[in-house]
Amino acid sequence: MSDKQNLQDAVKTFTKAKKEKADEVSKAIENVNNRQQTQREQQRRQD
Numbered sequence: 001m002s003d004k005q006n007l008q009d010a011v012k013t014f015t016k017a018k019k020e021k022a023d024e025v026s027k028a029i030e031n032v033n034n035r036q037q038t039q040r041e042q043q044r045r046q047d
Contacts, residue, residue, distance in 0.1 A: 001009075
C-alpha cells in the first residue's frame with residue numbers, strides 16, 4: 001500500500017469514528033433534554 005492509500009484509509013477510519021461519536025453525543029444530549037423535560041412536567045403537576 002502506498003502512503004497515499006494509507007492516508008486515505010486513515011481519513012476514512014477517522015471520519016467514521018467521528019460520525020459514530022457525534023451520534024453518541026447527540027443521543028446523550030437528547031436523553032438529558034428528555035429527562036429535564038420530564039422533571040419540569042412532574043414539577044408542574046406538583047404545583
